[in-house]
Amino acid sequence: MSQSTVPARGAARTSGTVRxxxxxxxxxxxxxxxxxxxxxxxxxxxxPAQLRLAVDYGAGRPARGDDEPRLVVVAVxxxxxAQVIEQELADHPDAVVTDVASVKLEPLHALRAxxxxxxxxxxxxxxxxxxxxxxxxxxADIFIGRPWVVCRDAETSSADLAVVEGLALDLxxxxxxxxxxxxxxxxxxxxxxxxxxASLLAGxxxxxxxxxxxxxxxxxxxxxxxxxxxxxxxxxxLGSNAEPVVEILDVLATDLAAVADALRHPDxxxxxxxxxxxxxxxxEGVERLPGKHGQNRRFAQIVVMVDDxxxxxxxxxxxxxxxxxxxxxxxxxxxxxxxxxxxxxxxVPSVVHGAVDGLTARGWKIASMPND
Amino acid sequence: MSQSTVPARGAARTSGTVRxxxxxxxxxxxxxxxxxxxxxxxxxxxxPAQLRLAVDYGAGRPARGDDEPRLVVVAVxxxxxAQVIEQELADHPDAVVTDVASVKLEPLHALRAxxxxxxxxxxxxxxxxxxxxxxxxxxADIFIGRPWVVCRDAETSSADLAVVEGLALDLxxxxxxxxxxxxxxxxxxxxxxxxxxASLLAGxxxxxxxxxxxxxxxxxxxxxxxxxxxxxxxxxxLGSNAEPVVEILDVLATDLAAVADALRHPDxxxxxxxxxxxxxxxxEGVERLPGKHGQNRRFAQIVVMVDDxxxxxxxxxxxxxxxxxxxxxxxxxxxxxxxxxxxxxxxVPSVVHGAVDGLTARGWKIASMPND
Numbered sequence: 001m002s003q004s005t006v007p008a009r010g011a012a013r014t015s016g017t018v019r020x021x022x023x024x025x026x027x028x029x030x031x032x033x034x035x036x037x038x039x040x041x042x043x044x045x046x047x048p049a050q051l052r053l054a055v056d057y058g059a060g061r062p063a064r065g066d067d068e069p070r071l072v073v074v075a076v077x078x079x080x081x082a083q084v085i086e087q088e089l090a091d092h093p094d095a096v097v098t099d100v101a102s103v104k105l106e107p108l109h110a111l112r113a114x115x116x117x118x119x120x121x122x123x124x125x126x127x128x129x130x131x132x133x134x135x136x137x138x139x140a141d142i143f144i145g146r147p148w149v150v151c152r153d154a155e156t157s158s159a160d161l162a163v164v165e166g167l168a169l170d171l172x173x174x175x176x177x178x179x180x181x182x183x184x185x186x187x188x189x190x191x192x193x194x195x196x197x198a199s200l201l202a203g204x205x206x207x208x209x210x211x212x213x214x215x216x217x218x219x220x221x222x223x224x225x226x227x228x229x230x231x232x233x234x235x236x237x238l239g240s241n242a243e244p245v246v247e248i249l250d251v252l253a254t255d256l257a258a259v260a261d262a263l264r265h266p267d268x269x270x271x272x273x274x275x276x277x278x279x280x281x282x283x284e285g286v287e288r289l290p291g292k293h294g295q296n297r298r299f300a301q302i303v304v305m306v307d308d309x310x311x312x313x314x315x316x317x318x319x320x321x322x323x324x325x326x327x328x329x330x331x332x333x334x335x336x337x338x339x340x341x342x343x344x345x346x347x348v349p350s351v352v353h354g355a356v357d358g359l360t361a362r363g364w365k366i367a368s369m370p371n372d
Numbered sequence: 373m374s375q376s377t378v379p380a381r382g383a384a385r386t387s388g389t390v391r392x393x394x395x396x397x398x399x400x401x402x403x404x405x406x407x408x409x410x411x412x413x414x415x416x417x418x419x420p421a422q423l424r425l426a427v428d429y430g431a432g433r434p435a436r437g438d439d440e441p442r443l444v445v446v447a448v449x450x451x452x453x454a455q456v457i458e459q460e461l462a463d464h465p466d467a468v469v470t471d472v473a474s475v476k477l478e479p480l481h482a483l484r485a486x487x488x489x490x491x492x493x494x495x496x497x498x499x500x501x502x503x504x505x506x507x508x509x510x511x512a513d514i515f516i517g518r519p520w521v522v523c524r525d526a527e528t529s530s531a532d533l534a535v536v537e538g539l540a541l542d543l544x545x546x547x548x549x550x551x552x553x554x555x556x557x558x559x560x561x562x563x564x565x566x567x568x569x570a571s572l573l574a575g576x577x578x579x580x581x582x583x584x585x586x587x588x589x590x591x592x593x594x595x596x597x598x599x600x601x602x603x604x605x606x607x608x609x610l611g612s613n614a615e616p617v618v619e620i621l622d623v624l625a626t627d628l629a630a631v632a633d634a635l636r637h638p639d640x641x642x643x644x645x646x647x648x649x650x651x652x653x654x655x656e657g658v659e660r661l662p663g664k665h666g667q668n669r670r671f672a673q674i675v676v677m678v679d680d681x682x683x684x685x686x687x688x689x690x691x692x693x694x695x696x697x698x699x700x701x702x703x704x705x706x707x708x709x710x711x712x713x714x715x716x717x718x719x720v721p722s723v724v725h726g727a728v729d730g731l732t733a734r735g736w737k738i739a740s741m742p743n744d
Contacts, residue, residue: 146589189580190584194573205656205661206653208660214519220661227651229651252572255575275607283574330702
């Protein structure tokens with residue numbers, strides 16, 4: 001763990017009391033992380049049950065009347081975020097107020113329309129989450145290494161900005177400054193539309209015959225994984241970022257219709273090219289995404305068969321340690337119904353032969369190794 | 373490894389010579405797997421370079437004029453599959469001829485239209501593959517635990533059927549009998565349409581600003597992963613299964629338009645419900661997919677921070693072994709730019725406390741553990 005990324009207890013950039021309004025997944029997760037750093041966290045939630053849960057699990061203490069927070073984090077559902085920000089700015093005039101909502105422009109418009117003084121408000125958005133929501137799913141680590149968008153404006157003082165960026169850094173996230181328009185268009189593209197597309201695609205499985213679904217493999221499982229997300233939250237997110245989402249949906253619908261027409265009339269001029277271009281542009285687009293894809297190219301993959309019995313994976317990794325083989329990445333595949341799994345281990349190419357020889361000598365079955 | 377799933381060398385159900393026409397990813401992978409079982413494999417390919425590659429890597433020997441195969445496996449691109457099947461049936465009247473093409477109805481129609489005697493032809497389709505193609509990407513293990521659709525008909529003898537199902541079993545796959553129509557509709561739904569949808573979605577990233585893509589997380593990466601697939605092959609697959617693909621695309625386009633309209637006119641009657649229903653149906657649909665999703669529910673997740681230095685993951689798993697903790701599943705997350713990774717380990721709930729205490733005592737940093 002790098003000290004500069006996640007500080008040890010007592011070394012937090014965040015000082016004083018932090019008030020978190022909304023003890024759901026994000027609010028409680030921030031509470032857990034700050035509490036672990038020794039920061040005084042007070043929690044507030046309109047649901048006494050949710051609040052009790054978050055407090056019991058150690059995300060902070062219940063708010064009192066006399067708390068004087070330096071920072072207020074609004075972590076409430078999108079439909080009430082503007083009104084809660086307004087209230088918090090009024091209640092805590094000396095504090096910086098931020099929010100963690102997934103959409104930045106709509107609450108800003110609402111606040112401006114009501115004439116609220118936004119000098120001490122800085123919108124922000126940690127790109128973090130889980131498929132399950134609520135205080136019960138909260139985890140201190142969900143922000144680590146993730147972008148945390150911070151929307152400053154001309155009114156924002158550098159002292160206030162430092163407070164919000166300090167929060168992001170304390171939680172292990174990477175602060176990124178963006179304006180609200182740019183943020184909302186970006187999340188429409190890389191989060192909101194993918195969510196809708198995955199949901200609509202998975203929706204087609206509701207009435208599919210059982211037999212058809214038996215042919216589903218890892219590809220479609222990955223493509224539809226996020227379709228497991230909670231409807232209540234997503235209706236609000238999509239509703240409050242409708243404009244950029246609709247803009248992209250319209251383009252997608254046009255693309256979809258063009259491909260369907262090309263497949264319907266394969267001999268029409270340009271039909272084959274329309275289909276080929278769709279796939280080719282997909283290749284190009286996916287190449288541009290940051291993250292794991294590119295990173296694994298420098299590693300070679302060895303696939304080892306692992307019995308589905310206790311201790312096997314532990315033994316495998318123990319023995320890889322004995323062989324001085326560092327595992328750079330790993331994918332486990334449990335085939336439904338099979339008595340074993342496949343462990344695809346990524347290693348630097350120079351250790352492949354030593355690893356394969358050593359594992360084979362220890363009785364492991366190598367399902368495959370790099371050809372070259 | 374279960375002996376009944378993948379036989380040891382010499383214990384293969386497949387006997388005699390197997391002729392594989394087309395030494396690409398699937399053909400060469402079948403060749404590797406059969407060769408490893410001691411089966412005599414002859415390979416044929418219109419590309420001498422591809423053939424040499426497959427032979428050099430041990431997928432079989434080059435075909436000679438006097439080979440007398442018991443089984444011919446046609447593993448050529450979709451646009452030539454019917455003509456190659458016809459040729460192989462003529463050249464090897466005593467053999468069973470199967471193919472591994474992703475679409476089953478179109479080649480059958482073509483063969484029937486030409487009046488070919490199909491008594492010894494059995495179409496099949498192993499649901500296996502990789503994002504990369506060619507003999508160089510071939511791996512003996514890609515069929516293990518995967519469904520292998522076998523399309524028998526009234527003319528098929530049980531002896532011939534046993535040969536094709538024996539091949540599937542020898543390769544570790546699960547034979548599933550289906551008729552060609554059912555097969556083609558099923559793969560349109562769980563493979564061809566998801567491919568197109570992922571490609572079209574990823575296509576939207578081609579012109580996106582760099583900054584927007586920095587906000588991309590694991591969700592959109594998963595949703596678009598298969599967009600990395602090869603255009604040439606997919607143009608053929610989609611073209612030869614156009615009817616069921618178009619049918620589903622039309623429904624998706626209607627769904628997409630309905631959601632876009634609902635977001636455009638949020639106050640129209642039923643608008644919110646349209647959006648909510650889309651997400652909710654996605655929940656239901658994804659629940660119906662077989663595989664990992666359901667399996668992980670009975671396990672609890674512990675997240676451990678792992679330095680990105682050699683041997684750390686090996687040490688972690690070695691020590692989990694010492695603690696008698698069996699790792700049921702594992703997800704590694706390398707955050708871009710971070711000096712460490714997160715290892716999310718799934719274990720049976722009863723060992724969580726022992727594992728966390730033991731790991732903590734050995735100096736590991738637990739990023740999170742189950743709340744209950």
